[in-house]
Amino acid sequence: MSTQTLQRPAFNIPAVAARVRGRYLSPLASLALFVVMFGAVIARYDFASPGQVFLNLFVDNSYLIVLAVGMTFVILTGGIDLSVGSVVALSTVILAKTLQSGWPAPVAIATVLLVGPLLGLLMGAVIEFFDVQPFIVTLAGMFLARGMCYVISVETLPIKDPLLRSLGLNYLYLYSDKFIRWTVVIALIVVVVAAYVLHQTRFGRTVYAVGGNRQSAQLMGLQTSRARVSVYVISGFCAALGGLLLGVQKLSGYSLNGVGLELDAIAAAVIGGVLLSGGVGFVLGSLIGVLVLGTIQVFVTAENLDSYWTRIMTGVLLLVFVLVQRVLVRSNR
Amino acid sequence: MIRRLTASPLLWPALALILLLALNSVLTPNFLSIRIEDGHLYGSVIDILRNGAPTMLVALGMTLVIASRGIDLSVGAVVAISGALACAHIAASADPAGATTIVSAMAIALGASAVLGLWNGVLVSVFGIQPIIATLVLMTAGRGIALFITEGQIVTVTSDPFKRLGAGYVFGLPVAILVSLAVFALVGLITRRSALGMLLESVGINPEASRLAGVRYRTIVFAVYVFCALCAGVAGLMIASNISAADANNAGLWIEMDAILAVVIGGTSLLGGRFSLTGTILGALIIQTLTTTVYTAGIAPEATLVFKAVVVIAVCLLQAPKFRQLIRRRRTGGAPPPAPPQPAGTPGLPSQLLASQSDADKVGAS
Numbered sequence: 056m057s058t059q060t061l062q063r064p065a066f067n068i069p070a071v072a073a074r075v076r077g078r079y080l081s082p083l084a085s086l087a088l089f090v091v092m093f094g095a096v097i098a099r100y101d102f103a104s105p106g107q108v109f110l111n112l113f114v115d116n117s118y119l120i121v122l123a124v125g126m127t128f129v130i131l132t133g134g135i136d137l138s139v140g141s142v143v144a145l146s147t148v149i150l151a152k153t154l155q156s157g158w159p160a161p162v163a164i165a166t167v168l169l170v171g172p173l174l175g176l177l178m179g180a181v182i183e184f185f186d187v188q189p190f191i192v193t194l195a196g197m198f199l200a201r202g203m204c205y206v207i208s209v210e211t212l213p214i215k216d217p218l219l220r221s222l223g224l225n226y227l228y229l230y231s232d233k234f235i236r237w238t239v240v241i242a243l244i245v246v247v248v249a250a251y252v253l254h255q256t257r258f259g260r261t262v263y264a265v266g267g268n269r270q271s272a273q274l275m276g277l278q279t280s281r282a283r284v285s286v287y288v289i290s291g292f293c294a295a296l297g298g299l300l301l302g303v304q305k306l307s308g309y310s311l312n313g314v315g316l317e318l319d320a321i322a323a324a325v326i327g328g329v330l331l332s333g334g335v336g337f338v339l340g341s342l343i344g345v346l347v348l349g350t351i352q353v354f355v356t357a358e359n360l361d362s363y364w365t366r367i368m369t370g371v372l373l374l375v376f377v378l379v380q381r382v383l384v385r386s387n388r
Numbered sequence: 389m390i391r392r393l394t395a396s397p398l399l400w401p402a403l404a405l406i407l408l409l410a411l412n413s414v415l416t417p418n419f420l421s422i423r424i425e426d427g428h429l430y431g432s433v434i435d436i437l438r439n440g441a442p443t444m445l446v447a448l449g450m451t452l453v454i455a456s457r458g459i460d461l462s463v464g465a466v467v468a469i470s471g472a473l474a475c476a477h478i479a480a481s482a483d484p485a486g487a488t489t490i491v492s493a494m495a496i497a498l499g500a501s502a503v504l505g506l507w508n509g510v511l512v513s514v515f516g517i518q519p520i521i522a523t524l525v526l527m528t529a530g531r532g533i534a535l536f537i538t539e540g541q542i543v544t545v546t547s548d549p550f551k552r553l554g555a556g557y558v559f560g561l562p563v564a565i566l567v568s569l570a571v572f573a574l575v576g577l578i579t580r581r582s583a584l585g586m587l588l589e590s591v592g593i594n595p596e597a598s599r600l601a602g603v604r605y606r607t608i609v610f611a612v613y614v615f616c617a618l619c620a621g622v623a624g625l626m627i628a629s630n631i632s633a634a635d636a637n638n639a640g641l642w643i644e645m646d647a648i649l650a651v652v653i654g655g656t657s658l659l660g661g662r663f664s665l666t667g668t669i670l671g672a673l674i675i676q677t678l679t680t681t682v683y684t685a686g687i688a689p690e691a692t693l694v695f696k697a698v699v700v701i702a703v704c705l706l707q708a709p710k711f712r713q714l715i716r717r718r719r720t721g722g723a724p725p726p727a728p729p730q731p732a733g734t735p736g737l738p739s740q741l742l743a744s745q746s747d748a749d750k751v752g753a754s
Binding site for chain 2: 181197310
């Protein structure tokens with residue numbers, strides 16, 4: 056008996072199958088969808104370098120990857136953060152404005168990376184300690200951040216700092232002529248750190264527990280308050296960092312940046328298998344969700360369709376995924 | 389009497405509105421004056437009512453959806469689609485001012501809105517998808533559909549009868565506000581003079597219990613989503629007729645957020661259950677007055693959003709039970725939490741328990 060329990064079978068097919076049928080099913084379905092979609096796009100259009108098209112998915116969406124990671128934390132606790140799009144805009148504007156006033160780049164970056172989490176902390180505190188719904192609080196945060204953008208500057212401000220320009224413009228060659236940019240490296244580091252925090256730390260387990268059932272988590276003695284406030288700080292940080300990446304990518308700060316970006320981040324998370332009721336989902340799933348959205352963009356551009364087709368197709372995909380998830384959840388019961 | 393007044397959930401929104409209006413009459417001397425020109429009423433207050441009418445209408449529909457423990461994010465998209473369909477139909481017809489054209493345009497727009505509402509209702513009640521995601525689908529795709537209808541253009545129409553809905557006057561008052569108030573009166577009558585309002589609250593408080601008590605959960609949920617979409621459709625017609633054009637990109641942009649804010653400021657909890665239509669109207673008026681205040685006070689219009697955020701947070705905090713408790717404790721001289729004799733205001737917990745008990749009774753009885 057004891058030897059049996061101690062010995063872990065090298066490859067247990069039923070156990071793996073059960074796991075696949077369980078919480079891994081949704082992200083795996085997204086992955087399969089991404090492979091099929093991307094394959095179809097590659098097959099349909101004769102791209103000069105399919106490998107580069109794949110890498111461009113990361114290059115073009117590095118900021119969205121970071122946002123989706125932050126959103127995943129919030130959604131895992133059963134909350135939602137509508138403020139991220141505005142915080143992205145605020146970050147680009149603060150970055151451009153401070154640089155214009157002659158601040159050194161590191162100080163400007165530090166300021167941006169401080170403002171985002173601070174806003175998140177404020178929102179998280181109101182949500183947790185005064186029991187106001189996350190939807191309303193982050194909506195107010197969205198208005199506040201967007202309004203502050205306008206107060207700081209209505210015009211587009213260029214970013215001319217050499218360090219940031221090199222960050223945004225320099226190629227990072229992987230092999231022969233295939234390249235990514237430094238923004239992608241930063242985004243992927245965020246994904247790895249987030250996955251580590253969620254799955255290997257006490258805090259990560261608390262986040263899942265709070266989303267699964269807040270009351271039982273509280274009764275188990277977990278620090279639910281801290282976790283619920285922290286996720287908004289994390290989301291605020293990710294939004295600020297996403298704003299930096301977008302600012303570096305566009306080399307400008309503009310108060311109308313990132314309108315509706317919060318919806319993209321939520322859509323990416325949902326397509327990647329994160330349940331909006333909380334407690335279920337992976338950071339990697341959200342990453343796949345971003346890639347799926349990126350593939351739609353590539354298709355719409357390559358097909359030369361009007362840009363509103365992106366919205367319609369994203370909506371349809373969202374619908375399909377929501378329905379599939381629903382069926383899966385039912386059949387698991 | 390005073391205690392009853394201070395306990396009323398309508399107190400804070402009403403005070404906020406009065407404060408805003410008072411601030412305005414100080415800032416602009418003739419703010420509250422209403423004058424009559426060619427049989428129409430003119431004045432800032434009338435402007436607030438007229439410009440706030442679409443938000444008010446959408447917020448009324450949203451109140452019922454939120455009372456059923458749902459939320460409808462797609463109203464902005466429905467506003468855009470409704471306006472786009474009506475304008476596209478009028479622009480394509482041979483007789484843009486004819487009665488049949490106008491009526492059929494409105495019928496098409498409202499019919500499509502009802503179908504979109506049904507779609508939301510099916511996703512929520514038949515498939516059992518969370519309302520916030522179910523309506524997110526239409527919110528994402530809807531504006532794209534509206535752009536598809538107008539082919540990405542702004543469709544302008546020249547039709548005087550159509551313009552009357554958004555910009556016309558009847559009995560000296562703007563038609564738009566009359567429509568909104570008529571809907572308010574109608575909904576108030578239906579929900580408060582029949583059992584429907586209570587059934588709706590029971591669905592919002594505990595769907596399972598109300599189902600077991602024999603309440604038709606599915607029918608009610610269908611009805612509120614269709615009604616909400618219809619309200620959005622009428623609001624879409626108002627907005628399109630006011631500018632005599634369908635702007636699929638900007639018509640009703642963020643109106644879902646404004647409507648939800650109006651509902652919450654009015655004291656209806658996002659968790660469902662009890663709802664207050666009067667509160668919602670107050671909330672919508674607060675939002676519109678705030679916008680007008682910022683314009684008339686000479687503050688940069690860009691800063692409107694900052695003020696909106698501040699007001700929203702202030703009103704929500706004032707309504708939050710935990711925040712009120714905190715203030716009450718301060719006022720009684722920082723009494724320690726486990727005070728042996730019960731302090732003046734009974735702490736929230738027992739009354740909450742009592743409230744939920746009576747709710748349960750109500751559901752059981754119906």
